[in-house]
Amino acid sequence: MSYIRKLAILPLLLLLSSCNGQDEVQQQTQFRIQSGHDLSILTTTDTHYLSQSLRDLGPAFTRFLAAGDGKQLGYSNEMMEALGYDIGVRKPDAVIISGDLTNNGEKASHKDLAKHLRQIEQDTGTRVYVIPGNHDIQNPWARRFKDQHQYSTDSVTAKEFRKIYGPFGYDEALLTDEDSLSYLAAPSDDLWLLMLDTAQYGNNKELGNPQLDGRVRASTLKWIDKCGEMAAASGAQIVAVMHHSLLDHSDFIQEGFTVNDNAEVIDALLRNGIRTTFSGHIHIQDISEYQQDGESIYDIADSALSVYPHQYGLLNYSSANQTLDYSTAKLGMEQWAAASGSTDDNLLHFNTYSEANFTKRSASRSYSRLSEDPAYASYTDAERKAMADVVGRLNEIYFAGTGSTDNAAVIASEGYRLWQSAPAGGTRSYVLGLSAREPKNNHQLHVQLPER
Numbered sequence: 001m002s003y004i005r006k007l008a009i010l011p012l013l014l015l016l017s018s019c020n021g022q023d024e025v026q027q028q029t030q031f032r033i034q035s036g037h038d039l040s041i042l043t044t045t046d047t048h049y050l051s052q053s054l055r056d057l058g059p060a061f062t063r064f065l066a067a068g069d070g071k072q073l074g075y076s077n078e079m080m081e082a083l084g085y086d087i088g089v090r091k092p093d094a095v096i097i098s099g100d101l102t103n104n105g106e107k108a109s110h111k112d113l114a115k116h117l118r119q120i121e122q123d124t125g126t127r128v129y130v131i132p133g134n135h136d137i138q139n140p141w142a143r144r145f146k147d148q149h150q151y152s153t154d155s156v157t158a159k160e161f162r163k164i165y166g167p168f169g170y171d172e173a174l175l176t177d178e179d180s181l182s183y184l185a186a187p188s189d190d191l192w193l194l195m196l197d198t199a200q201y202g203n204n205k206e207l208g209n210p211q212l213d214g215r216v217r218a219s220t221l222k223w224i225d226k227c228g229e230m231a232a233a234s235g236a237q238i239v240a241v242m243h244h245s246l247l248d249h250s251d252f253i254q255e256g257f258t259v260n261d262n263a264e265v266i267d268a269l270l271r272n273g274i275r276t277t278f279s280g281h282i283h284i285q286d287i288s289e290y291q292q293d294g295e296s297i298y299d300i301a302d303s304a305l306s307v308y309p310h311q312y313g314l315l316n317y318s319s320a321n322q323t324l325d326y327s328t329a330k331l332g333m334e335q336w337a338a339a340s341g342s343t344d345d346n347l348l349h350f351n352t353y354s355e356a357n358f359t360k361r362s363a364s365r366s367y368s369r370l371s372e373d374p375a376y377a378s379y380t381d382a383e384r385k386a387m388a389d390v391v392g393r394l395n396e397i398y399f400a401g402t403g404s405t406d407n408a409a410v411i412a413s414e415g416y417r418l419w420q421s422a423p424a425g426g427t428r429s430y431v432l433g434l435s436a437r438e439p440k441n442n443h444q445l446h447v448q449l450p451e452r
Contacts, residue, residue: 033093033188035235036319041187042092042126043313043326044083045243045280046133046304050076050103051112054144054153061145069283070358071306073103075333078347079305080116082336083312088124089332092314094187095126098280098302099133099199099243101165104141105155105210110164117168129169129185129193133243133281137161137201139210158201169195174230177223180216184227184238191317192231194224194274196242198259212256214244214281221268228272235452237322239315240269240277246299247288251433257282266290270297273450276324278315283307285328285401287442298447300326308358309351309400324447355396363392366427375423386415391427394434401442403434411435 033039050073055061057074065073072079087095102109117128135141142155158181162170170176173183174192181197198214216224231238240246244259246266259265269277270292277299285303289296302313310331317324330351337347346353367388370376376384390410397406410416419431 032186033190035189037188037190038319039094039188039191039317040090040092041239041315041317042087042090042095043098043241043278043300043302043315044095044305045098045278045302046100046283046306047079047097047113048073048076048100048103048135048304048306049080049109049113049116051106051108052077053108053112054106056146058145058147060147060149064143064145064150066361070308070354070361071103071304072310072354072357073306075347076103076109076306077116078333078337078342079310079331080113081340082331082333083305084116084120084123085336085339086312086329086332087120087126090314090329091124092126094193095120095128096193096195096241096278097128097130098241098278099131100135100280100304101130101133102136104143105136105139106142106144107154107156107160108144110136110156110161114164114168117165121167127187129187129195129241130165131169131195131197131241131243132158132161132181132199132201134199134201134210134212134214137199138204139201140204140208141210169193175223175227177220179219179223182220182223184230186236188317189234190236190319192227192236192238194227194238194240196220196224196240198242198244213260214242215260216242216265216268221264224268224272228274232273232452237317237449237452238272238274239324240274242277242279244281245279245288245301246277246297247290249282249284249286249288249299249301251437252430253282266292266297270295273452275449276300276447278302278313280304284399285309285311285442287326287440287445298445300445302328303399303401305331307399308354308396310354311400322449322451324445324449326445326447328443358399359392359396361392362395363388366391369427373425375425379418383415383418386413387418387422388415390415390419391431394431398434398437403437404439404441407435407437407439 048071139155142153143150144153175184183195185193200211248254279301283304286301288299311328314327333350370384422428
């Protein structure tokens with residue numbers, strides 16, 4: 001569609017948007033990338049930011065980190081500074097963060113993260129778009145840490161989330177969904193973002209924990225059709241962004257991670273010409289494809305920025321070719337640390353530090369289980385350590401999405417040979433399952449978009 005035709009349609013879009021309380025859109029359109037131009041987007045997820053005001057480095061916080069899954073919460077500020085540094089170097093047109101913005105929905109964390117995002121926009125000119133994850137709203141687990149104890153702290157309501165992150169997508173939305181925090185944004189005339197709120201937080205207080213599984217309401221599915229109609233009228237392509245997985249990314253963990261009734265969501269996206277979705281939640285780097293009636297839809301699960309290997313995605317849209325090209329890159333923490341004059345050795349050698357921390361945590365837990373399991377009593381301590389190291393290394397590869405290149409060395413190890421002949425059990429099945437996963441490229445994808 002020509003740019004002249006897009007301009008003719010624009011008044012209709014603005015009228016529809018104003019009916020949804022989005023009068024700001026008219027002011028925002030001047031910042032859109034015009035038709036015929038390419039668009040670059042940095043995609044990330046699960047930043048799990050924790051405000052420095054909510055923690056010290058005392059025993060309570062240390063225990064919390066040790067019991068966790070490898071999030072580098074002690075370096076939340078530094079990771080956001082490093083992300084801003086990378087954005088300044090790479091100069092993407094937009095950044096999307098697909099949920100779990102905060103550790104456990106702490107109001108102070110939301111406010112401080114919004115300050116970081118505002119600074120990134122001011123320093124780089126890059127626009128940021130966010131949606132919530134299951135940790136972000138009305139979370140009973142919101143905590144602050146001091147000395148030996150954890151203390152409850154304020155979380156945020158959906159209304160407060162919308163206000164805090166208004167400058168990062170909501171205030172410039174073309175359409176907003178009345179029944180969720182979903183919205184449609186247009187960073188360019190040619191490529192739009194369908195930001196879907198899949199989190200369920202209405203019952204968190206009664207549950208006493210953040211609800212793990214996600215869904216898209218029936219009313220939101222109908223709203224997606226409105227978004228598709230608007231995009232089709234303007235000749236725009238749409239990329240969808242959601243926290244929960246659209247497609248299964250793991251043989252081991254699906255329940256609570258793949259969005260409920262995903263077949264209905266897939267149908268809604270496909271009938272509106274949407275072929276690519278970005279998600280988070282599961283913390284692993286993985287690309288899944290689903291085919292229906294000869295049409296493919298891809299779900300790109302970005303690995304968590306807060307967890308090793310601390311990487312993000314890079315999406316490039318070609319207007320001339322109507323294609324999307326995706327790749328990954330590691331957070332430049334070490335470069336930022338050197339440039340900022342940091343003397344923290346962990347930051348200056350962050351990749352090595354975080355990798356060792358992640359793998360050691362996983363291996364140590366596996367070693368403890370093996371040592372306590374009577375089925376492994378006949379194994380020597382050295383054998384149990386070798387087997388535990390295999391678990392740690394396979395977990396590292398699993399989260400990084402590098403099985404196609406890195407599994408071979410693990411499979412050739414003595415520790416893996418011991419697992420092959422080990423007593424039947426959950427851990428053995430897990431190890432053999434991880435090593436046997438289909439070798440595929442989870443770091444690059446080329447998508448040919450349908451004509452609009």
